[in-house]
Amino acid sequence: MCKDCGCGETPHHRHHHDHGxxxxxxxxxxxxxxxxxxxxxxKESVERSLLADNDESAAKNRKWMExxxxxxxxxxxxxxxxxxxxxxxxxxxxxxxxxxxxxTGDQRTDHDARRLEGRGAxxxxxxxxxxxxxxxRRVGECLPRVADDGARLLFIExxxxxxxxxxxxxxxxxxxxLLSVTEGEDKPAKYPALFSSAPVTVLTxxxxxxxxxxxxxxxxxxxxxxxxxxxxxxLSARTGEGMDAWIDYLAGLAG
Amino acid sequence: xxxxxELGRIAGEHGGAVVSRVRLRVGxxxxxxxxxxxxxxxxxxxxxxxxxxxxxxxxxxxTVRCRSCGEQSMPEEPFAPCGGCGSDETEIVDGRDLVIxxxxxxxxxxxxxxxxAAHGRS
Numbered sequence: 001m002c003k004d005c006g007c008g009e010t011p012h013h014r015h016h017h018d019h020g021x022x023x024x025x026x027x028x029x030x031x032x033x034x035x036x037x038x039x040x041x042x043k044e045s046v047e048r049s050l051l052a053d054n055d056e057s058a059a060k061n062r063k064w065m066e067x068x069x070x071x072x073x074x075x076x077x078x079x080x081x082x083x084x085x086x087x088x089x090x091x092x093x094x095x096x097x098x099x100x101x102x103x104t105g106d107q108r109t110d111h112d113a114r115r116l117e118g119r120g121a122x123x124x125x126x127x128x129x130x131x132x133x134x135x136x137r138r139v140g141e142c143l144p145r146v147a148d149d150g151a152r153l154l155f156i157e158x159x160x161x162x163x164x165x166x167x168x169x170x171x172x173x174x175x176x177x178l179l180s181v182t183e184g185e186d187k188p189a190k191y192p193a194l195f196s197s198a199p200v201t202v203l204t205x206x207x208x209x210x211x212x213x214x215x216x217x218x219x220x221x222x223x224x225x226x227x228x229x230x231x232x233x234x235l236s237a238r239t240g241e242g243m244d245a246w247i248d249y250l251a252g253l254a255g
Numbered sequence: 256x257x258x259x260x261e262l263g264r265i266a267g268e269h270g271g272a273v274v275s276r277v278r279l280r281v282g283x284x285x286x287x288x289x290x291x292x293x294x295x296x297x298x299x300x301x302x303x304x305x306x307x308x309x310x311x312x313x314x315x316x317x318t319v320r321c322r323s324c325g326e327q328s329m330p331e332e333p334f335a336p337c338g339g340c341g342s343d344e345t346e347i348v349d350g351r352d353l354v355i356x357x358x359x360x361x362x363x364x365x366x367x368x369x370x371x372a373a374h375g376r377s
Contacts (some may be wrong), residue, residue: 040362228343
């Protein structure tokens, strides 16, 4: 049977014939032939993920990092919830103890890379321009430059956005969601795609709680409903409150 | 954009066909909003083989599996308690898909030896 039209012709014979007056070729390797409009619609079963290209790049990244014993955290949050400040303090605390590397993404500027430099870890800034998330291909391009020198922990600071970054696997070991106390307790319920896929959530800016109506128990309730079993840290990178547990956790990851 | 480029690739495999219809499977946890996708698609697809394609979106609700009783259920999102025993100890097993299920192609370019289109539907 012809695989293109199922018209019963075996693919090895050479002839031209027609369906309803339209000639077409069964030359081996010949061009796809044409049927009249009545049966010119070809339904193609595809079953291909729209993220297949990204997923292939992510799988390469994952393999590359696993071969080197690197644990990679894909850090995702709203803009301004404290990703860079947390990384500044984290790098300072891990300096000389665990070899770290950082890839940081923003639409524009290298401000974050500049803030993170000089803390004992190589840093690469990715400017995504119009894109609202990092993708696996661009992260993969950076890996040999930033993490091929014995790094044990790679922090990938994604573009500030609670929605799209959650959909793009970068090849990380796991996602970490940040949520600052100024954003409201119910963010996990409002943005479940991220919070349901991040096994770790860090509640940041705890030092601001006295100025807010923030209720940690309510936030934890929403988080538990959205992602039962998620691991939660509550801290202030600014004052250092809660940082010990976070640093101990990271040290444990680096083994 | 990856939808449009993938459709272009499929169309290219079929000798410059145009895509008349595409069926997607979009999970409610995929991060993609179906209405935003419908709005954006014609702009992304302009001047491509999928420019005139109709978009069918099969929305798939999240399914969770209970770690306590093993039952699979589709809870009211975004919450994920087990529909069987109410336990919070569930894991998401479906609802993240963003997949092209199928595409319908109309082959406009005939094979080189084809006669001019004299085969109108009557």
